[in-house]
Amino acid sequence: MTDTSLDELGPVDYVVVEFPAGESSFTGEMTKELVALVDSGTIRVIDVLILTKDEDGSVDAAELSDVAELGELEQIETELAELLAADDVAHLAAAMDPGSTAGVLIWENRWAAPFASAARRSGGQLIADGRIPIQAIIASIEADDESVNQGD
Secondary structure, X not given: OOXXXXXXXXXXXXXXXXXXXXXXXXXXXXXXXHHHHHHOOOEEEEEEEEEXXXXXXXXXXXXXXXXXXXXXXXXXXXXXXXXOOHHHHHHHHOOOOOOOEEEEXXXXXXHHHHHHHHHHHOOOOOOOOOOOOHHHHHHHHHHHHHHHHHOO
């Protein structure tokens, strides 16, 4: 991460994936997909945290470097910036259910870095961004399909 000029960074996103108590099934599929995104140059992983929330609400945060067997994730772990602070962990853990485990992933969208750099060099600045939940897109498409079918 430190080899990249700040002027060359692409947009940065995060996701928190919660696994309810007793419902996680780590088959390696997520790791395979994450490594493929990194290897293709689509993203650069900036930070990874594993949060565990006990039944009493206490939270334990572990960095990827704390995991004994990383397998394919070892190549990613060596370049992590470890950006998240204790306040960030508390904020993220507030959304978790007691007894659950969550993975926090922060990444740079390398595919968008050239555009973002060009925008900054042109004097532009990002003033808003967001994410449309896939459920909202599906609902919109289904509603559109329904209105077309009712029009027949």
